[in-house]
Amino acid sequence: MFKVGKVxxxxxxxxxxxxxxxxxxxxxxxxxxxxxxxxxxxxxxxIVSSVEYLFNRSQYRVVSGLCIASKQRVCSVLLFSKRPMLEIKRVYLTPASLTSKILCKHLLEDVYKLKPEYVESRESADALLLIGDDALYEKRLGKFEYVYDLAEEWHKVYSLPFVFALFLVRKDADPSLDRLIEELALKSIKAFYEDFAQGRVKVEGFSRDELKDYFYHCIDYFLDEEKERSLELFGSLAYNHR
Ligand SMILES: C=C(O[C@@H]1C=C(C(=O)O)C=C[C@H]1O)C(=O)O
Structure with missing residues (x-):
C-alpha cells in the first residue's frame, strides 16, 4: 500500500x-x-511545497509534468494588508505554508527592500499571508484595503509563472509509484475539466463563477520548461530565507 499526501x-x-x-x-x-x-x-x-524539493533534492524524485502553479495570478496566495506594500512593518506568515512564506519574504525583503518584523499573532500584524481556502475565504470578507496576489507580484518582477507545489516521491519508495501517480493525476485532471465544462462539477462553499475563475485563470497543473526555469530561479533566491 502506498500513502500519498493530498493538500x-x-x-x-x-x-x-x-x-x-x-x-x-x-x-x-x-x-x-x-x-x-x-x-x-x-x-x-x-503534492507538497516546492521548496522541500529545492532544499532537499537528494531525497526525492519529481513526478514529471505535474505541479500546482499559476501563469500569472494564483488567487489563493494572498498578502492581506492594512497599508500599501511599501509601508508594511509587521507580517504574520501562515504556518500552513512553506513555499509561499519564502516567496513572501523574498518579495518584501529583496524586491521591495523592506525589513519587516515577522510576528506570531494575527492581531499584532499589519499584513497577513494566507494560502489556499483560508485566503479565498478571507478575500470574500473584504476586510483589508490592500490585497496582493504573490504570484502576480512574482510575475511583475520576473515575467515568469510560479510553481507552488510538486508531486514528490521519496527515493526509497517503489519506482512504480511515480508512474501510477502520473496516470491517476492526468486521468483526474482530464475528467475534472470535461465534467466542469458540462456543468457537472459542484464544490461546496464555492459558486460556479468562482470555480471557473480559479481553475481556468489562476491555477495551472502542467510543469513545462518555463515553470522549471522559474523554479530554479526561485531556488537560487530562496536560499537566504530558509
Ligand atoms: C497555490 C497554492 O499552493 C500551495 C502552496 C504551498 C506552500 O505555500 O507551501 C504548498 C502547496 C500548495 O497547496 C495554495 O495553497 O493556494
Missing part, C-alpha cells in the same frame, strides 16, 4: 478527482504538515 484545499480537487487505486491510500493535510510526514517517511509521496 486539503480547493486547488487539489482536479488532481484527485479520479485518483482511485487499490494500492493507494490518501492522507490529507495542510502543506507544511504533509512535508513533515514525507520527510520522516510517514507517507511515500505527495
Amino acid at each position: 486539503s484545499y480547493l486547488n487539489t480537487v482536479p488532481l484527485f478527482y479520479r485518483f482511485e487505486d487499490p494500492m493507494i491510500e490518501l492522507v490529507e493535510g495542510e502543506p507544511s504538515y504533509l512535508v513533515s510526514l514525507l520527510r520522516y517517511g510517514k507517507i511515500h509521496a505527495g
